[in-house]
Amino acid sequence: MTISRRxxxxxxxxxxxxxxxxxxxxDDASSTEGADAKxxxxxxxxxxxxxxxxxxxxxxxxxxxxxxxxxxxFEEKSxxxxxxxxxxxxxxxxxxxxxxxxxxxxTAGLLSKQGLLTDLSDEATKRGWDSKLSGSxxxxxxYDDDGIMGSGKFFGVPNYGEYVMVYYNKAMFDKYKIxxxxxxxxxxxxxxxxxxxxxxxxxVGGAExxxxxxxxxxxxxxxxxxxxxxxxxYKNKVDFNGPVLSYGAQTFAEWxxxxxxxxxxxxxxxxxxxxxxxxxxxxxxxxxSWWYGRFAKEIKDFEWGTFLFPGNKLHPGSSGNLWVVPEKxxxxxxAYDFIDITMSPEIQNLLxxxxxxxxxxxxxxxxxxxxxxxxxxxxxxxxxxxxxxYPDWPAPGYYDVMVAGVQGLINGxxxxxxxxxxxxxxxxxxxxxxxx
Amino acid sequence: MTVTxxxxxxxxxxxxxxxxxxHPARFIILVLLLVLLLLIVAPxxxxxINAVKSPADYAANGPLALPHHLYFQxxxxxxxxxxxxxxxxxxxxxxxxVAVLAVILSVFNxxxxxxxxxxxxxxxLVFFLIANLLPQEVLVYPLYYLSKQLGLYDxxxxxxxxxxxxxxxxxxxxxxxxxxEFPKELLEAAAIDGAGKWRALWRVVVPVSRPTxxxxxxxxxxxxxxxFFLPLIFLISNDNQTVPVALGVLQGDRMMDAxxxxxxxxxxxxxxxxxxxxFQRTLTRGIAAGAIK
Numbered sequence: 001m002t003i004s005r006r007x008x009x010x011x012x013x014x015x016x017x018x019x020x021x022x023x024x025x026x027d028d029a030s031s032t033e034g035a036d037a038k039x040x041x042x043x044x045x046x047x048x049x050x051x052x053x054x055x056x057x058x059x060x061x062x063x064x065x066x067x068x069x070x071x072x073x074f075e076e077k078s079x080x081x082x083x084x085x086x087x088x089x090x091x092x093x094x095x096x097x098x099x100x101x102x103x104x105x106x107t108a109g110l111l112s113k114q115g116l117l118t119d120l121s122d123e124a125t126k127r128g129w130d131s132k133l134s135g136s137x138x139x140x141x142x143y144d145d146d147g148i149m150g151s152g153k154f155f156g157v158p159n160y161g162e163y164v165m166v167y168y169n170k171a172m173f174d175k176y177k178i179x180x181x182x183x184x185x186x187x188x189x190x191x192x193x194x195x196x197x198x199x200x201x202x203x204v205g206g207a208e209x210x211x212x213x214x215x216x217x218x219x220x221x222x223x224x225x226x227x228x229x230x231x232x233x234y235k236n237k238v239d240f241n242g243p244v245l246s247y248g249a250q251t252f253a254e255w256x257x258x259x260x261x262x263x264x265x266x267x268x269x270x271x272x273x274x275x276x277x278x279x280x281x282x283x284x285x286x287x288x289s290w291w292y293g294r295f296a297k298e299i300k301d302f303e304w305g306t307f308l309f310p311g312n313k314l315h316p317g318s319s320g321n322l323w324v325v326p327e328k329x330x331x332x333x334x335a336y337d338f339i340d341i342t343m344s345p346e347i348q349n350l351l352x353x354x355x356x357x358x359x360x361x362x363x364x365x366x367x368x369x370x371x372x373x374x375x376x377x378x379x380x381x382x383x384x385x386x387x388x389x390y391p392d393w394p395a396p397g398y399y400d401v402m403v404a405g406v407q408g409l410i411n412g413x414x415x416x417x418x419x420x421x422x423x424x425x426x427x428x429x430x431x432x433x434x435x436x
Numbered sequence: 437m438t439v440t441x442x443x444x445x446x447x448x449x450x451x452x453x454x455x456x457x458x459h460p461a462r463f464i465i466l467v468l469l470l471v472l473l474l475l476i477v478a479p480x481x482x483x484x485i486n487a488v489k490s491p492a493d494y495a496a497n498g499p500l501a502l503p504h505h506l507y508f509q510x511x512x513x514x515x516x517x518x519x520x521x522x523x524x525x526x527x528x529x530x531x532x533x534v535a536v537l538a539v540i541l542s543v544f545n546x547x548x549x550x551x552x553x554x555x556x557x558x559x560x561l562v563f564f565l566i567a568n569l570l571p572q573e574v575l576v577y578p579l580y581y582l583s584k585q586l587g588l589y590d591x592x593x594x595x596x597x598x599x600x601x602x603x604x605x606x607x608x609x610x611x612x613x614x615x616x617e618f619p620k621e622l623l624e625a626a627a628i629d630g631a632g633k634w635r636a637l638w639r640v641v642v643p644v645s646r647p648t649x650x651x652x653x654x655x656x657x658x659x660x661x662x663x664f665f666l667p668l669i670f671l672i673s674n675d676n677q678t679v680p681v682a683l684g685v686l687q688g689d690r691m692m693d694a695x696x697x698x699x700x701x702x703x704x705x706x707x708x709x710x711x712x713x714x715f716q717r718t719l720t721r722g723i724a725a726g727a728i729k
Contacts (some may be wrong), residue, residue, distance in 0.1 A: 045685075075673065076674070076685060077674075077685070078668075078681070078686075080684045081672075081681065085669050085672070088580050088669065092584055092590070092672075093706060094672045270690055275495060278495040278496070279497070281495060294495075297491070299494050299495065300492055324456060
């Protein structure tokens, strides 16, 4: 998702050369570089009451205790501003010493390629960040020389994760005596029961990311890790008419025709989807952990719960956004210390207790039963290497292709075959651009 | 009953006929106007309703329901979160300086082009028109490098200079066409009285065209106040940001906070609306008066 919202402007080439010069040298000195700095300028764009906002505020406090002489200049930025301007800001003297930045090829990958970010590999091994992060979480933290994620050097450190799951309205499940499904067949049987009772089972936002994540979830039910590596990391060519993606497209179309997904949901935005589900208009919502804290806070009228998409080993999801250290940072050593604090058990558990999904959580330290469930499910995913990223990641501008394609499936203007052809084209064009 | 009815119809028909003819049409127009008004005010109303609604209330009853009780915490939280007072001040300073400088610059340019009849003034005007039509996205990289060279990146001055130029390009274009119609007699009279070009500008041209200048001033102020894109790029530090940039803080990656966003939108538009109300009289007068008295 983050990639799609990238409003990066043309003309980036000019920056590349300027930055390449700055990136040379200072390999050995990096761990102590800027250790004597008197200020640490820190930016992130999480709201003060979100899990990340709360945990990171605490991390700043701890940092201040450990570095009494250092002033922390924290600024809450807008997502939009960082998204639009990161390149320009990081290439100027107004660059912060450490900031939260989006993971992905078009964002962190691009900046790493331009030499605007500091290589964190040495720190990651020295401070043990690499062993704390499981394989699929590291994928979005590492970028190669071309700025493509999955291998190469550490350019960022994620504190939290995110994954797509099934939220369900317990009151409505009870009303029709439906048990929590454990297989895909049971899941469709449950949705059939709802349809029979004239209830549309799924709240879907077809105008934004949610619908394509359902399509991807369905495709993943037939996929293995090799498919994900091929699709997301370009290891091998992907056959869009192969068993995985065509199953996803056909089953999605079937779900529409069976009435699991309302035809008018093609024009619904994610926000409206969430609010409709909160109002109890739909029993089931398939979406990401980013809703969790909000649902916990706002839903007062009914009991709800979550389960992983039944039968799937792989689920859409990834690490959250990254802490990155700009190459122009004047307090790199302090920035490393700060990242280390955010990875400490205290901060990680605080994140978990506030409805976030910490990357190295200890479920026994999580007091709230709901949060515990959320984190245990995530741990189940990461230990089984089950994060399959998002369907719109592989190519620039792919998000809009996906939205339009899935909308066509929902309103019936496209056959599954036409949909697959439509999404194959930009994917393969991007591969050609990358020279693969 | 019948008696009164017939009597009434007999006595009132002659004088009521024209009224009755006009009445349905008037009624329809009134209804149409009301519908139009509602259409225009509706988004504002939705913003106002949600600004004073608690998040739980919003989640339970949706965006269109009336709030159960007034909830001002969203507005207070947002104000403190972004230090809104400071943002208001930044926006005000930027807009007022831009409006004043851009009007002065427009007057100078238009005096030369419209009254002074400089050679090739058509081309000057075409140039200003093109400068006006350029999308701001095109200007971003050149302006970024220039401002970095001059040490103005992340400073209010960069935005003030840029918008003074952009707004005065429009002002020059508009004022020039006004000044080409400027009555020659007035200028000749001034010249006979011994006024130089400088004096004629300040004593004759500016006072006569004051209503037009007031309109320009008001527009420049509001346009600059509402600018988002370039301030977003040039004002990096939170201490330098303007109101529209501060409003962007609430737009997250995937989540949006509808109630707080509404609260911020409400306090974000109030200043511009107030300013408009204050200067509304000059606006109507300026347009009605035209340039020539």
